[in-house]
Amino acid sequence: xxxxxxxxxxxxxxxxxxxxxxxxxxxxxxxxxxxxxxxxxxxxxxxxxxxxxxxxxxxxxxxxxxxxxxxxxxxxxxxxxxxxxxxxxxxxxxxxxxxxxxxxxxxxxxxxxxxxxxxxxxxxxxxxxxxxxxxxxxxxxxxxxxxxxxxxxxxxxxxxxxxxxxxxxxxxxxxxxxxxxxxxxxxxxxxxxxxxxxxxxxxxxxxxxxxxxxxxxxxxxxxxxxxxxxxxxxxxxxxxxxxxxxxxxxxxxxxxxxxxxxxxxxxxxxxxxxxxxxxxxxxxxxxxxxxxxxxxxxxxxxxxxxxxxxxxxxxxxxxxxxxxxxxxxxxxxxxxxxxxxxxxxxxxxxxxxxxxxxxxxxxxxxxxxxxxxxxxxxxxxxxxxxxxxxxxxxxxxxxxxxxxxxxxxxxxxxxxxxxxxxxxxxxxxxxxxxxxxxxxxxxxxxxxxxxxxxxxxxxxxxxxxxxxxxxxxxxxxxxxxxxxxxxxxxxxxxxxxxxxxxxxxxxxxxxxxxxxxxxxxxxxxxxxxxxxxxxxxxxxxxxxxxxxxxxxxxxxxxxxxxxxxxxxxxxxxxxxxxxxxxxxxxxxxxxxxxxxxxxxxxxxxxxxxxxxxxxxxxx
Amino acid sequence: xxxxxxxxxxxxxxxxxxxxxxxxxxxxxxxxxxxxxxxxxxxxxxxxxxxxxxxxxxxxxxxxxxxxxxxxxxxxxxxxxxxxxxxxxxxxxxxxxxxxxxxxxxxxxxxxxxxxxxxxxxxxxxxxxxxxxxxxxxxxxxxxxxxxxxxxxxxxxxxxxxxxxxxxxxxxxxxxxxxxxxxxxxxxxxxxxxxxxxxxxxxxxxxxxxxxxxxxxxxxxxxxxxx
Numbered sequence: 001x002x003x004x005x006x007x008x009x010x011x012x013x014x015x016x017x018x019x020x021x022x023x024x025x026x027x028x029x030x031x032x033x034x035x036x037x038x039x040x041x042x043x044x045x046x047x048x049x050x051x052x053x054x055x056x057x058x059x060x061x062x063x064x065x066x067x068x069x070x071x072x073x074x075x076x077x078x079x080x081x082x083x084x085x086x087x088x089x090x091x092x093x094x095x096x097x098x099x100x101x102x103x104x105x106x107x108x109x110x111x112x113x114x115x116x117x118x119x120x121x122x123x124x125x126x127x128x129x130x131x132x133x134x135x136x137x138x139x140x141x142x143x144x145x146x147x148x149x150x151x152x153x154x155x156x157x158x159x160x161x162x163x164x165x166x167x168x169x170x171x172x173x174x175x176x177x178x179x180x181x182x183x184x185x186x187x188x189x190x191x192x193x194x195x196x197x198x199x200x201x202x203x204x205x206x207x208x209x210x211x212x213x214x215x216x217x218x219x220x221x222x223x224x225x226x227x228x229x230x231x232x233x234x235x236x237x238x239x240x241x242x243x244x245x246x247x248x249x250x251x252x253x254x255x256x257x258x259x260x261x262x263x264x265x266x267x268x269x270x271x272x273x274x275x276x277x278x279x280x281x282x283x284x285x286x287x288x289x290x291x292x293x294x295x296x297x298x299x300x301x302x303x304x305x306x307x308x309x310x311x312x313x314x315x316x317x318x319x320x321x322x323x324x325x326x327x328x329x330x331x332x333x334x335x336x337x338x339x340x341x342x343x344x345x346x347x348x349x350x351x352x353x354x355x356x357x358x359x360x361x362x363x364x365x366x367x368x369x370x371x372x373x374x375x376x377x378x379x380x381x382x383x384x385x386x387x388x389x390x391x392x393x394x395x396x397x398x399x400x401x402x403x404x405x406x407x408x409x410x411x412x413x414x415x416x417x418x419x420x421x422x423x424x425x426x427x428x429x430x431x432x433x434x435x436x437x438x439x440x441x442x443x444x445x446x447x448x449x450x451x452x453x454x455x456x457x458x459x460x461x462x463x464x465x466x467x468x469x470x471x472x473x474x475x476x477x478x479x480x481x482x483x484x485x486x487x488x489x490x491x492x493x494x495x496x497x498x499x500x501x502x503x504x505x506x507x508x509x510x511x512x513x514x515x516x517x518x519x520x521x522x523x524x525x526x527x528x529x530x531x532x533x534x535x536x537x538x539x540x541x542x543x544x545x546x547x548x549x550x551x552x553x554x555x556x557x558x559x560x561x562x563x564x565x566x567x568x569x570x571x572x573x574x575x576x577x578x579x580x581x582x583x584x585x586x587x588x589x590x591x592x593x594x595x596x597x598x599x600x601x602x603x604x605x606x607x608x609x610x611x612x613x614x615x616x617x618x619x
Numbered sequence: 620x621x622x623x624x625x626x627x628x629x630x631x632x633x634x635x636x637x638x639x640x641x642x643x644x645x646x647x648x649x650x651x652x653x654x655x656x657x658x659x660x661x662x663x664x665x666x667x668x669x670x671x672x673x674x675x676x677x678x679x680x681x682x683x684x685x686x687x688x689x690x691x692x693x694x695x696x697x698x699x700x701x702x703x704x705x706x707x708x709x710x711x712x713x714x715x716x717x718x719x720x721x722x723x724x725x726x727x728x729x730x731x732x733x734x735x736x737x738x739x740x741x742x743x744x745x746x747x748x749x750x751x752x753x754x755x756x757x758x759x760x761x762x763x764x765x766x767x768x769x770x771x772x773x774x775x776x777x778x779x780x781x782x783x784x785x786x787x788x789x790x791x792x793x794x795x796x797x798x799x800x801x802x803x804x805x806x807x808x809x810x811x812x813x814x815x816x817x818x819x820x821x822x823x824x825x826x827x828x829x830x831x832x833x834x835x836x837x838x839x840x841x842x843x844x845x846x
Binding site for chain 2: 005034
């Protein structure tokens with residue numbers, strides 16, 4: 001009878017791309033396999049060898065070094081060794097040595113070749129490079145991705161037709177209607193147009209507490225022109241809109257018509273650790289200490305979001321939004337203490353907060369743009385005190401002071417609009433190393449609080465100059481080449497050698513950083529105002545600076561690497577460790593490792609295009 | 620000491636004594652000689668599941684085997700056979716190997732299965748963990764079916780391990796020499812136990828690990844592994 005080699009089959013079935021083979025085919029593959037044992041120190045493949053097998057590591061570990069002795073890869077259980085040689089025709093050029101006792105499943109070259117020919121998914125996997133694979137991995141990698149806020153469209157969360165009422169109706173009638181319909185809010189409409197919203201909270205605060213007559217028309221007490229959300233938006237967008245605006249009800253609009261209303265309760269039913277609650281709590285605090293206590297829950301929230309399958313893009317949005325909320329609250333507290341500002345000002349977030357890409361309480365980066373009516377002698381003390389109060393408060397909340405001092409509390413970065421304009425023009429017209437360091441932080445500005453007009457005046461000026469100045473772009477491009485993805489010539493992960501982070505990958509500086517830099521350059525060159533990396537890539541693509549394919553590849557690579565970082569950090573936090581950016585490849589599944597390599601390869605390819613476009617070798 | 624079954628002359632003698640048929644065919648093939656390096660020898664890892672431990676009264680229920688050649692296990696040659704027993708399967712052993720009367724009812728009798736095993740063993744040195752069981756059961760089966768016992772060269776991975784532990788000056792407890800625990804000492808993965816083919820495969824891999832560790836600058840010779 002047929003021999004069922006369950007152990008081998010199950011192992012292969014658990015590893016990509018064999019998991020994609022039909023069960024019968026997998027049996028065939030198993031029957032072609034040979035198994036060998038290699039003692040620690042055995043040379044498995046040496047340069048010049050004819051490689052006859054795809055080596056699949058069942059247990060143990062292998063290191064591959066190039067001719068110069070440089071470590072190219074460290075491979076562990078479920079990894080493949082010898083792929084490059086096989087794809088190149090069979091002759092090895094690197095040295096692979098067992099660094100632990102190894103059990104190796106060997107797939108003969110001929111069987112491997114046949115499998116690649118008959119099964120496209122196998123060929124696709126082993127084919128030298130393809131960014132397209134990444135996208136799938138984002139969908140495939142999390143089998144337990146639940147139905148949650150991030151995947152549900154607002155339109156699908158509506159359980160009933162909207163309860164609408166005319167603005168001329170009395171408050172009493174409105175209350176009766178709310179009781180009968182068992183709703184906490186009414187949409188006030190006139191001729192099918194949404195005029196306002198009236199909630200039971202309004203009833204308490206604006207009617208009863210104010211002692212208004214029950215005959216008061218709704219028009220006087222409703223919230224006019226409420227913030228709405230589209231039926232096609234995700235539940236998560238609704239959550240953020242509520243958190244940002246500190247409201248509990250959002251009318252839902254579909255094709256210009258009112259489709260219903262969604263409430264905090266609707267959302268919270270699906271999400272327990274709610275951003276709404278955290279944001280709401282932030283706004284209730286009256287001291288930096290209180291804020292710090294609320295924000296202590298942030299790692300928990302990120303953990304929860306990551307586990308429930310949120311994308312890195314969404315997590316970045318949530319965390320940055322909460323940082324914004326804390327910043328705004330601190331500014332309000334400062335103003336309460338110092339009195340109203342003597343001249344208008346704008347508080348801007350820079351760096352990852354500016355880009356909506358914070359995934360934890362990281363360094364704070366912020367600046368203060370003052371109205372040109374600012375006079376240092378008379379107003380200096382006020383803004384000095386305000387910025388110190390806010391930055392100190394943020395530090396108390398866990399956002400450590402920026403080591404480079406890029407904060408509103410630094411005199412240099414608390415300046416009138418005209419001065420800021422000079423700063424930027426200086427950086428753009430005379431790019432120099434120090435300027436470029438600032439540029440990476442200060443070109444990612446976003447208004448958090450204050451006079452929007454100041455920011456709206458500054459930004460177009462900056463973009464106008466960055467768009468036109470090709471030399472500046474080239475300097476930025478050259479600067480972006482300083483960090484390479486840790487990918488060897490043969491698609492192996494290249495690890496940090498020695499030091500505290502021996503044999504790890506710096507996923508922040510060599511993975512995420514380069515993509516952020518690339519997106520910034522394309523955005524500045526296209527004069528795009530977006531600062532979020534994903535939005536920048538999309539906008540740059542629309543503007544024609546980036547091919548559709550490159551933009552999609554980069555966006556997927558960014559999402560994947562960011563998600564890997566978040567998972568790494570939540571894993572460390574769960575183990576009670578300080579989260580860092582250093583990934584140990586052996587902690588990754590073979591699936592994760594493969595796609596991390598794909599993502600790095602995308603970055604590498606784009607860097608090459610950028611280098612070519614701007615001839616960065618000349619700088 | 621050289622077992623009769625492992626020498627060319629001895630095998631001619633054994634073949635002459637055996638009746639024409641599977642057993643004689645088996646002896647007619649040469650097996651590797653004792654000075655053969657293990658990574659150039661042809662071997663066959665074997666495991667049997669039985670109704671008990673007594674070769675005279677208990678029966679073989681399933682046979683798994685997988686060849687080793689050139690220092691590698693070849694899954695292409697792996698085979699697994701169920702055997703229709705003459706008697707009932709006792710409950711206490713059925714819970715170990717999971718073979719129940721129902722599954723075995725359809726299986727061929729030992730008289731059909733044994734020739735296939737002997738054909739696979741021809742020209743190969745047998746490998747088993749606790750080889751005494753396999754040796755005794757196969758020998759009893761040959762006696763019953765062909766009138767002559769089986770004299771086959773066996774390498775016992777359990778005996779190899781016991782010797783290795785003694786050489787290292789370590790005492791071995793009861794459980795230490797079980798297939799799973801022994802494999803773990805060589806960094807081999809944990810396999811589910813008590814399926815004849817999986818156990819044969821597990822023994823094959825273990826043999827390669829033990830032989831690799833017993834080798835110096837040159838690969839160990841079969842003679843030094845046969846004990």
